[in-house]
Amino acid sequence: MLNSAADRPANETAQQPVLRAESVSFAYGGERVLSDVSMAVQPGEFAALVGPNGSGKSTLLRVCLGLIEPDAGRVQLFGQSPRSLRDRWRVGYVPQRLRIAPDLPATVGEVVGTGRLAKQGWWRRARAVDRDAVEHALESVALTRARGRRIGELSGGEQQRVLIAKALAAEPELLVLDEPIAGVDVESQALFRDSLVHLVREHGAAVLLVSHELRAVADDLDHLVVLKRQVVFDGTPDDLAATGVSLGVHQDDLPLWLEELEA
Amino acid sequence: MNALPGMPWALPWPFDRSYMQLALIAGVVVGATAPLIGAFVVQKGVSLIGDGLGHVAVAGIGAALLFDTSPTWTAMAFAVAAALVIEWLRARGGTTGDLALALVFYGGIALGVVLASRSGTNTNLQPYLFGSILTATANDVWTVIALGVVIVIAVALTGRALFAVVLDEDAARVSGVPAGALNVLLAVLTAITVVAAMRIVGVLLIAALMVLPVAASRLVARSFRGTLLGAVAIGVSSAVLGLIAARVWALAAGGAIVLVAALWFVLASIGAAVRRAGSPSGSAAPHHGSLVTGPH
Numbered sequence: 425m426l427n428s429a430a431d432r433p434a435n436e437t438a439q440q441p442v443l444r445a446e447s448v449s450f451a452y453g454g455e456r457v458l459s460d461v462s463m464a465v466q467p468g469e470f471a472a473l474v475g476p477n478g479s480g481k482s483t484l485l486r487v488c489l490g491l492i493e494p495d496a497g498r499v500q501l502f503g504q505s506p507r508s509l510r511d512r513w514r515v516g517y518v519p520q521r522l523r524i525a526p527d528l529p530a531t532v533g534e535v536v537g538t539g540r541l542a543k544q545g546w547w548r549r550a551r552a553v554d555r556d557a558v559e560h561a562l563e564s565v566a567l568t569r570a571r572g573r574r575i576g577e578l579s580g581g582e583q584q585r586v587l588i589a590k591a592l593a594a595e596p597e598l599l600v601l602d603e604p605i606a607g608v609d610v611e612s613q614a615l616f617r618d619s620l621v622h623l624v625r626e627h628g629a630a631v632l633l634v635s636h637e638l639r640a641v642a643d644d645l646d647h648l649v650v651l652k653r654q655v656v657f658d659g660t661p662d663d664l665a666a667t668g669v670s671l672g673v674h675q676d677d678l679p680l681w682l683e684e685l686e687a
Numbered sequence: 688m689n690a691l692p693g694m695p696w697a698l699p700w701p702f703d704r705s706y707m708q709l710a711l712i713a714g715v716v717v718g719a720t721a722p723l724i725g726a727f728v729v730q731k732g733v734s735l736i737g738d739g740l741g742h743v744a745v746a747g748i749g750a751a752l753l754f755d756t757s758p759t760w761t762a763m764a765f766a767v768a769a770a771l772v773i774e775w776l777r778a779r780g781g782t783t784g785d786l787a788l789a790l791v792f793y794g795g796i797a798l799g800v801v802l803a804s805r806s807g808t809n810t811n812l813q814p815y816l817f818g819s820i821l822t823a824t825a826n827d828v829w830t831v832i833a834l835g836v837v838i839v840i841a842v843a844l845t846g847r848a849l850f851a852v853v854l855d856e857d858a859a860r861v862s863g864v865p866a867g868a869l870n871v872l873l874a875v876l877t878a879i880t881v882v883a884a885m886r887i888v889g890v891l892l893i894a895a896l897m898v899l900p901v902a903a904s905r906l907v908a909r910s911f912r913g914t915l916l917g918a919v920a921i922g923v924s925s926a927v928l929g930l931i932a933a934r935v936w937a938l939a940a941g942g943a944i945v946l947v948a949a950l951w952f953v954l955a956s957i958g959a960a961v962r963r964a965g966s967p968s969g970s971a972a973p974h975h976g977s978l979v980t981g982p983h
Contacts, residue, residue: 489857490861491857512863517858519857524855528854529905529909530850530914531909534850534910535854537847538854539858541859541862541864542863546847547844547848590858591858594862
């Protein structure tokens with residue numbers, strides 16, 4: 425196992441991580457999906473979690489978000505257990521795409537507005553500050569002019585950006601995205617990358633991207649975790665390159681490597 | 688509380704009679720509130736839950752006939768209990784849940800029929816099975832108004848969060864919306880709607896009044912808010928037009944109301960088809976570039 429997280433500068437690890445999983449194990453029925461998994465995401469860090477299909481990425485994500493309880497180990501968001509975290513707006517979550525019913529009678533603005541509920545309070549009406557945040561979120565994914573359109577009329581890539589704007593509307597300090605780029609057109613991938621980089625660099629938020637397509641963001645990543653039921657790599661893209669595997673330059677490097685892991 | 692007869696106002700024909708005015712009030716309240724709950728139920732993909740809870744409400748009505756108490760509250764008790772069981776099964780997931788639903792629904796209606804037969808006569812179930820809005824008493828109408836107010840207040844307070852939950856339950860949960868509690872609330876509100884509507888259209892047609900106006904409205908509305916308002920308008924107009932038709936042609940009022948709602952759905956389908964054919968981009972792939980304002 426390669427693990428170079430310990431080699432990183434002290435000032436990075438001294439801060440409290442926004443997300444920390446410690447020795448997490450989880451099994452569905454008798455099948456063990458996660459085995460003693462530990463990882464952390466630091467404030468302001470652009471991190472990615474990669475692994476072959478069935479490597480437990482989505483399960484780890486659901487554990488980290490408090491949607492399911494681990495069998496062993498523990499998870500902390502901002503130093504608290506996910507279920508006891510009070511300020512839920514600090515965590516934004518973008519689920520896998522195609523979760524929106526194609527005939528949903530709702531506008532882009534309405535969908536993004538639900539993302540703001542975490543911060544405005546789910547029982548409260550939207551105030552000016554909430555409407556501004558929704559507007560800004562739409563701006564950062566370049567969908568301002570689509571606000572009044574029915575969401576089903578948008579392309580798959582545009583819908584994905586709507587879901588990102590929905591998560592951004594609460595101005596989160598940690599944005600978690602589950603396989604957001606799969607099958608999205610190139611233009612949307614570029615806009616997607618821009619909005620994530622904007623979030624990290626301008627707003628100082630941390631991003632955890634779960635994906636096996638990292639080409640679009642290869643140059644922007646600070647931290648990479650490779651999972652195959654357990655952590656098989658944890659470090660920077662440069663550390664990974666030092667092992668002979670690159671993320672983006674040779675586009676097939678990482679997928680090939682993941683396949684080898686599968687074998 | 689026997690007020691409301693005579694009415695403080697005079698309405699033109701066909702609402703000149705007191706019983707028609709009581710029916711009008713009850714019809715408008717149910718016509719407005721059933722689609723209000725229906726919009727969330729349809730979006731959640733459980734359109735027929737109102738039908739199932741209606742079946743269970745029959746058990747409550749049978750019990751009321753047997754013990755000679757108010758059917759409203761016994762039906763409410765049975766429907767709310769069934770709503771809680773169903774929501775619990777749904778949250779657990781799995782196909783056994785589907786079979787358990789059938790057990791709850793048909794067990795409910797069978798129990799109702801058996802209890803009613805023990806009370807001496809099965810015919811007393813009839814007004815609740817098919818609705819009997821024209822024989823509603825002032826007390827019945829007050830009950831419907833009270834239940835309608837509960838539904839409107841609940842939706843006004845929790846509508847935004849309910850929308851977030853039906854849109855994406857996991858995302859809502861992560862962002863701190865109490866999805867579990869809201870699912871239970873929606874199930875209970877559905878049960879309340881069923882009880883409010885059972886005297887108007889009957890338990891066999893309640894689901895129609897929750898679903899048809901929403902199905903029509905979402906074909907033409909752009910936003911969820913528009914869908915809600917359109918569905919309420921369709922529900923209210925169906926109640927009014929259905930009552931008029933019932934008076935003019937001496938029809939069963941509950942069935943007439945639902946048929947008007949069905950007619951609205953047909954008209955909305957035609958309207959949506961015409962609009963699709965007429966719009967330049969149609970429903971085909973939108974061209975992406977036109978939306979993009981560029982990252983800032």
